[in-house]
Amino acid sequence: MSHPNPVGQPFRRRHAMPFGAELQREGVRFRLWAPSHEAVRLELDGAPAPLPMQRGEGGWHELVRAEARAGSRYRFVLPDGQRVPDPASRYQPEDVHGPSEVVDPAAYAWGDAGWAGRPWEEAVLYELHVGAFTPEGSFRAAIGRLDHLVALGVTAIEIMPVAEFPGGRNWGYDGVLPFAPDASYGRPEDLKALVDAAHARGLMVLLDVVYNHFGPEGNYLWAVAGETFTDRHKTPWGAAINFDGPGSEEVRAFFLHNALYWIEEFHLDGLRLDAVHAILDDSKRHILAELAERLRAAAPGRHIHLVLENEHNEASRLRRDDAGRPLQHTAQWNDDVHHVLHVAATGESSGYYAEYHGDARKLGRALAEGFAFQGEHMPYRGHPRGEPSAGLPPTAFVAFIQNHDQVGNRAFGDRLSASAAPEALRAIAACYLLLPQVPMLFMGEEWAAAQPFPFFCDFGPDLADAVREGRRNEFARFPEFADPESRARIPDPMAEATFASAKLRWEDTARPPHAGWLDWYRRILAVRHAEIIPRLSGIRRGGAFEILGESAVAVQWAFPHGILHLRANLAPRPLPVSAPPGRLLWQEGKPGGAWFLGWSIEETAA
Template structure:
């Protein structure tokens, strides 16, 4: 494991601020303090192209820029605050000032996470970190145990998904900056809610990206869908790796973040002896020992590769969990009938059974969409290593019109889908607003200031969705209206149907958190049977007594079915029926107690949950 070098503006009370920047090709580096006397200090060159200097009169809030070779004034690549946006001066941050009240908080294990993904700018009307605090009681009431923030690293303007960030260390100024983020994390921990932060280590955004002025942060060896790849294995890569290792450690240590979600790790290219992700895990493990608390690393990938989550002694990178897209794709295609793009590999009923029993659907199979064999076998990997959802920012927001499942499925089917996610053995994740059937879309939006870049983005979106011209034009991503249309309405307080759906989610989450059979759900402790023609799924959790029998009708017709003669003997008691009037259903005449082999009628688009009677 490499020895790390601190970078950025490191403030120490009573001593001042030490400025350190990596600029291996520079001949001279100065820091220009934008205080009263506009003081300029020359940094001293150290080994491997690092430059450093102590400024005793640079305190918290001091604005500064680096001057490279007496020619270019640039913000700090490791800036922890950009109060005036991506093109202006950086500001010194004091991490010793904040009054943390979470000293007894030690985080939550993966098996206890009910994750709620949200976008800071559209989750509330104000679009700030602090405004989320007001909503935490509602999330806690719902049963959420972790929020996952889409990226908050400083991006241009004040409207962006976050994946165009160019200052990985700086919490977005329009959201409330580092102080606002700390307040949110502290408040979450007071409510016993963990915080997952989405971080982007596979590319940098285009506007305000000055890294090339400092050094070889990028490599021409590889390309990503978003431009040049970050340099994790080429010449000088040790110091690029250091930059991102330090970034991860900062969020966990200084902001008390509980977990990181690593964006699109299949685009982190590294053919070195020790992959970036493996070494990141090692540095985080060392921090765990120092802080005496665990930190969780999860990853997004589309490669269906267990190497991410396998331990190092099995050739893996040792991450804790990864997003499991197959489960989403199977559910989406079966229920919406959509088969375009990457969905063409899905839509077969038997894939749902396979996803539950073996995890990856493509586990060494040929993918028609990719025209190659894809995936590894995850059958023996524990279910807690995989995060599932029916909606997320990508699967909703990358649609031309940003439609949620609310627009694509019936009200009754929305409840069945909730059951598929929350009653699976995997770690469940909801997308903001899903729990009550939010009707506003979640669209793609930006607020770039570079006119040419704005036009390029607009053109790219139009070309991407040219096939869907019959549905109209893609909304203008630069328009403030597009952003405002994506904000949650929270209309469930005045909409009976939406409130019933939210109460149904709440009941499912409560069951997930309290039922003994779901305390440690896993593939070896389940029985799965699928009536493929009828689309009736039998899912039995039997890890601990009393066992749970989850029965889904995923068709839009009533279906005759019978309880299976399972390895769990005895009678079954009905504990939840999505067709009940309490959940906005039409009602269904199903006996309160059922025996194995008994036949009955399942309402269309429904889920029943039965518990073994003693």
Template sequence: MSTRSFGPQLTDKGATFRLWAPATGRVEVIVDKPYPMTPQGDGWHGIDVPGVSAGATYRFRIDGRIDVPDPGSSFQPQDVSGPSEIVDHAAYQWRAPDWRGRPWDETVLLETHVGTFTADGTYRAMIDKLDHIVKTGITALELMPLADFAGSRNWGYDGVLWYAPDHVYGRPDDLKALIDEAHLRGLSVFLDVVYNHFGPEGNYLGLYAPTFFCGADTPWGSAIDYRVPQARAYAIENALMWLRDYRFDGLRLDAVHAIAEPGEIPMLHELSREVGKFAADTGRQIHLMLENDDNRATLLDPATNPPRGKYRAQWNDDYHHAWHVLLTGEDKGYYSDYVPTPVGHVVQALGSGFSYQGQPSAHRDGAMRGEPSGALPPSAFVNFLQNHDQIGNRALGERLEAIAEPLAIEAALAITLLAPMVPMLFQGEEWGSKVPFPFFCDFRGDLADAVRSGRREEFANAYEQYGDDVPDPLDAATFEHAKIDWEMRGGAGRRRWAMVRDLLRMRKQHIVPRSVGARFGKVEEIEGLLIADWRMGDDTRLLLRANLSDKQVTASTTSGTLIWGRQGDVLAPWAIQWWMGDK
């Protein structure tokens, strides 16, 4: 898709405005005054307005009765219901214009939320922390969704204007400066995008384009009908906009299992192909990854560059869930699928990617879940012990540090950060932050009440147990308390941070150079001892010996070079050994 359908286009004489409003008889664009727009067929309305330049604000008036923002707005300085602002993306002067990205196999992700990553909660403030990220050994910054949402604080998954980065974090040029500064330091930058629904406040599409949505529902709102060409273009052009105008190095598509795709070409494949064409045309390395509860291995292909209909990798929830049950003993909700043998699920995830590869899921009423994934390269999986969902979707928003033993957490980190899969940390995890990350938002009126009551119903037991200690998601203090504790990095978190840096140094030295062409191997657990053997791309063997118990165990002698852990055949509780074996 070489042209952009949505949003204004600056011209030599002014600006061209377009709106897809098939259920509307009359549309006007209001700049300095109302300008009647001309029907152009297929539900489109358009007009050229002279004398308009970047910085001008405008709205669309629908049938003379309601003013709405542009669904293709580039910026909303007064929030989701205010006027849209024209942005000249070509005016920004990039300091790293020759940046072309990094290979996927080098990726070490840090998931971040702009509003809580720093005290100021802005794009500009994040720039001051980029050197920390580089020093840690992380190679890629991943931002939670930025699409404009209602209010002053939100996780980002309630975005309603997909083309407009939210104004509470800064202006579009501030976001570009953050990405530019990251590239100057050799960091890739990824963005989480949501193409399965719109947020509950500030979405006006249903008023003038009801066919944008189909009869199906997602857990968060009406599903988008991607059989409609304009709806499909809205998502695909949005992906290309983030990659082109902001120079993001890749996208993570949220909860694609909730995208309704009845008939015709699945939008996911078309989006990947269009991004692949863009990557080929620009010579950039661009990476797409998924969150997909369906565990569809057939969507994944980390090796093909640029992408041609598939995705580099998937966030591996199976890996997280198995470790969480092992480390905490929790067994409610989706964790119930990983008991009574969480170590067995860790073994499966380390040995072939997904833990669920077509087996029935009791949590899903016996439905079969997943596809065989062992033939994929390990780099098709993003492994993590914590992320925004798994921390925030708890009544108190506790991190692992509050509910698991430090020695066990460090063993899990030592495995996650050196295994041949792509590792990811959540902001502050690198120094063992204990700051909670509960759900927060800034809705008003009945919607705010509905969110409160919904949380109380979902976490009834926690509310009964903890009472007023359960944070109110609508309270501004809940958001403020989620800002990470940078001061801990140089204090109580100093030893953990040093350990993570050391592990990532070992990864850069021993794992990354051998990652291309790596294959899954034999992984098993024998009386508390986890033994793994992967074949790397240069045919050397990557060997793991891990004691995942509170008791001392004996391991057989291993030939090769020890790259992490203490030498010896007797492994103390939660001790880890990593070896590079012979070809």
């Protein structure tokens, strides 16, 4: 909820939570769900000994202390003496194993009282990792680069997960305290300042959240409330989060409040939900559906955007109402578009890329209709994949040629510019940047950054060797890493140097060839803003495509009073592919030549 904003007074925001440490008139109320424990104590700064908490109904333990205040540090003490942080901690000044800190969320004075967000059709996303985005690797330092993004043509930043993780560096998907922005990036008010500064520049802010698992180090919920997990479902990380069994009401509330917390207390414009195919819920109302409904109801009058990562390609989660508004989720990361464009530019055909290699039908289908797999059997996965998606508007899909996964899950974290010829890279970039799907750049892509984005983390000694060896063994099945010597060259994810190698070098933007790439990206995004975005709301369903060659297609989308055309030969060989009809918007290469691509608009009578 937001507090009233009297004339001349700063604007304050706070999401009221039924658990954790909440400031009240009489002090601080501490509340913990620990149903298997009869007695829990509170360890509080200044108290000579842990203080007994009162056990109430449903496994809740509560205590109000008048001497506690913002800045007080505390832990919960379990019956066996184990001292644990608050699962709903708003801040962990000493990392995941240290005490939690009481935070006054209303202490930050917001300057964006009039901000209601932007329509999804205007979205040009930019995925960034706070730690690697700037040399300082902090929320505050990121503010200094926002003007660059505005000049580029970006309208929304999508921040990789910031929930408190172990150590000083991590991709963010090993978070264990989902309410606490990681202390290595700054305090909660520093993240609020970043959001505030983005809004002042017209930039939306989306945050990547992980509701499918907790990281392997610092997850004290097993000790506090083992009911949070269930053996009835299995995920790649082990036991699933309990969204549908005994005790699931409190578990669901924990994550629902987390989503509301980010939208209300941090004034975010949306969330990207990681790997929702691993959120396993057999209840009558799936947690994803409830989450979407609760968030939209909590923020009337605001543009709230919910983006999924979903290997199952469930088009049903992206359905629209008669007015074209999302019924649940706004869009999904479209891996299929990435895969068809990646194999075209690189010729790679290992692993799942084999499913897309040289398949112009999948290329045309992914560009025109969203999903390449819409229920067909996928041999790589061994089962059918996807649902029909042609009836969805293109804006239900987020298109990209690079992101943290597709770069970082390569052995060396090498970017596409390291393996694709410049003319191939320009062709596929021009394809996705003007596509009616919503484009997403990966940080540094706009200047063909030379820095890799390898996998990095900072686990304690109990996990370090296992993670290091596990990472290298992942690649043992690839021919180029069959021998131990080749695998030994894979960067050590635990090494600080691996993390340092991922940090962007902003000075490169002024040097060739990077300056030329940056100019190219600015020019093509200007075309998107002028010609594509104004027409997106009128494109209510997928387009039609025609196969022109092995990697060549013609695609068209109808909008009121016109047609958007794409013709492309995404191959190093000439093909008789002509320029599209109508007014030319953008062209790469020459008609009939290799790596030719043309976008045009054909106006029709009103």
